[in-house]
Amino acid sequence: MVLTFDPFREFDRLAGQMLGATSSGGVAPIAMPMDLYRSGDHFVLHCDLAGIDPGSVDVGVDGRVLTIRAERSPRGEEVQWLRRERATGTFERRLTLGDGLDLEHISATWKDGVLTLTIPVAEAAKPRRIAITTADEQSDRVLEGQTADV
Missing domain, CATH: 2.60.40.790 (Immunoglobulin-like)
Structure with missing residues (x-):
């Protein structure tokens, strides 16, 4: 399995949690x-x-x-x-x-x-x-x- 580095992944996760974009801690859907x-x-x-x-x-x-x-x-x-x-x-x-x-x-x-x-x-x-x-x-x-x- 190949993993790619995404410098914004953690930022997106934290922003989603703070702004309530996800309901159960999952990944917010992309618009x-x-x-x-x-x-x-x-x-x-x-x-x-x-x-x-x-x-x-x-x-x-x-x-x-x-x-x-x-x-x-x-x-x-x-x-x-x-x-x-x-x-x-x-x-x-x-x-x-x-x-x-x-x-x-x-x-x-x-x-x-x-x-x-x-x-x-x-x-x-x-x-x-x-x-x-x-x-x-x-x-x-x-x-x-x-x-x-x-």
């Missing part, structure tokens, strides 16, 4: 949970944004930082709430994108409250095969008046 995976020559990012108007979602890239911002409006101020667990307000996620991605061709789709971003791998970063020539093939080209490419 914009996401999944990220690679599928062939592109990366796919899914963000769960249930109950959010797709028109309030803003996706942008500034340099190598991808920002996803969404807003969930409060419902029914005239109602008497019995339990309210879905947070309202503005939610934001920022991801620093690595080299080798084609940031000009990121696409976004919305379906059933899930925002899906497709981030293609840049052509220069895709694996490619390099042809191998033998010494005999190079000397044959030199004899025919061609220069050997090195």
Whole structure:
């Protein structure tokens, strides 16, 4: 099992306990949970944004930082709430994108409250095969008046 260091994990746990974000000492839910995976020559990012108007979602890239911002409006101020667990307000996620991605061709789709971003791998970063020539093939080209490419 690989453990990754998260310098903010303890801070998040303490803040959650102090602010009452968790009911039984467990982990507080993230307002914009996401999944990220690679599928062939592109990366796919899914963000769960249930109950959010797709028109309030803003996706942008500034340099190598991808920002996803969404807003969930409060419902029914005239109602008497019995339990309210879905947070309202503005939610934001920022991801620093690595080299080798084609940031000009990121696409976004919305379906059933899930925002899906497709981030293609840049052509220069895709694996490619390099042809191998033998010494005999190079000397044959030199004899025919061609220069050997090195």
